[in-house]
Amino acid sequence: MSRAIRSPFVSLNRSMALVAVALAAACSQAPESIGPTDETPIRPAAAPAAQEAAPEAEGCHGDKPDCDCKHAEAEAPSDVVEEVSLGKAPVRGPESAPVTLVMFADFECPFCARAEKTLRDLEQEYPGKLRIAFKHHPLKFHAHAADAARAAIAAQAQGKFWPLHDALLGAQGTLDQEGIERAAETAGLDVARLRRDMRSAETDAQLAADKAEAARLEIKGTPTFFVNGRRIPGALPVQDFRAAIDRALVGR
Numbered sequence: 001m002s003r004a005i006r007s008p009f010v011s012l013n014r015s016m017a018l019v020a021v022a023l024a025a026a027c028s029q030a031p032e033s034i035g036p037t038d039e040t041p042i043r044p045a046a047a048p049a050a051q052e053a054a055p056e057a058e059g060c061h062g063d064k065p066d067c068d069c070k071h072a073e074a075e076a077p078s079d080v081v082e083e084v085s086l087g088k089a090p091v092r093g094p095e096s097a098p099v100t101l102v103m104f105a106d107f108e109c110p111f112c113a114r115a116e117k118t119l120r121d122l123e124q125e126y127p128g129k130l131r132i133a134f135k136h137h138p139l140k141f142h143a144h145a146a147d148a149a150r151a152a153i154a155a156q157a158q159g160k161f162w163p164l165h166d167a168l169l170g171a172q173g174t175l176d177q178e179g180i181e182r183a184a185e186t187a188g189l190d191v192a193r194l195r196r197d198m199r200s201a202e203t204d205a206q207l208a209a210d211k212a213e214a215a216r217l218e219i220k221g222t223p224t225f226f227v228n229g230r231r232i233p234g235a236l237p238v239q240d241f242r243a244a245i246d247r248a249l250v251g252r
Contacts, residue, residue: 079230080230080231081228081229081230082217082226082229082230082231083229084102084213084217084226084229085213086100086102086133086135087135087206087209087210087213088156088206088209089102089133089134089135089210090133090134090156090161090162090165091131091132091133091134092123092131092132092162093123093130093131093132094128094131095131096128097128097129097130097131098129098248098249099126099129099130099131099227099228099245099248099249100130100131100133100227100228101119101122101130101131101132101133101225101226101227101241101245102133102134102135102225102226103115103119103132103133103134103135103223103224103225104135104136104137104210104214104217104219104222104223104224104225105134105135105136105137105222105223106136106137106138106139106142106145106149106222106223107138107144107145107148107149107152107165107168107169107172107175108138108139108142108143108144108145108148108172108175109139109142109145109222109223110172111222111223111234111235112169112222112223112235113169113170113172114235115223115235116166116169118235118238118241119132121238122238122241122242122245125242126245129245129249130245134152134161134165135210135213135214136149136152136153136206136207136210136211137210137211137214137219137222137224138207138211139221139222144175144176144179144180145175146207147175147177147180147198148168148175148180149207149210150198150199150203150207151164151168151180151183151184151194151198152164152165152168153197153198153203153206153207154193154194154197154198154200154203155184155187155189155194157197157202158189158190158193158194160187160188160189163187163188163189164183164184164187164189166187167183167184167186167187168180168183170183171183181194181195221233221234223235225241227241227244227245227248228248230244230247230248232244
């Protein structure tokens with residue numbers, strides 16, 4: 001197995017200024033729902049009432065200074081089928097499942113933590129039909145994301161990736177080395193071995209491979225998903241995931 005937002009000039013200028021103020025506020029307000037990633041266009045002025053608004057979404061974007069930026073409208077799931085390499089990605093779910101959902105994520109991204117509940121719900125809704133693969137995409141502005149990724153790869157070597165995955169997402173905001181090791185203890189890992197393996201050549205290689213795959217697929221934000229190769233750019237509402245999975249199940 002081997003990659004998508006009438007009047008005199010004085011009034012017009014006043015209107016444009018109000019729009020600019022509104023757009024600036026959107027980038028600092030607290031997020032209200034799960035959402036995309038990437039370079040999503042700023043929401044345009046309100047469309048006519050007859051038009052249904054696209055779903056809003058937030059996510060962590062690679063050139064933003066923090067996670068408080070709201071990224072306006074989500075793109076629709078892609079129709080393009082892309083080749084996504086699993087490599088050494090940890091996978092949960094039956095190997096024979098007809099649908100593979102690949103998630104590129106960052107352990108310090110709050111939207112990745114929220115998306116995990118959606119994925120767990122989907123696994124319950126599609127028993128035996130869905131498997132989940134995890135790829136690391138630590139963003140540069142998250143100070144501890146790369147070390148958390150290294151710890152998760154090291155936990156995979158002990159057969160405990162998913163327990164540490166859950167513990168790290170549950171410990172967001174405290175993921176310095178001490179916090180990572182506390183999470184590892186909670187997950188039942190050999191912490192001394194984890195500490196060594198975090199700096200091993202094998203860990204370096206696996207993390208580098210995931211980052212290279214993210215770059216090839218032009219992924220800049222988290223979370224980003226692929227459902228049988230079709231991109232879902234962000235933690236969209238669960239119905240978008242259901243639609244993508246149902247489409248994959250009928251071979252479209």
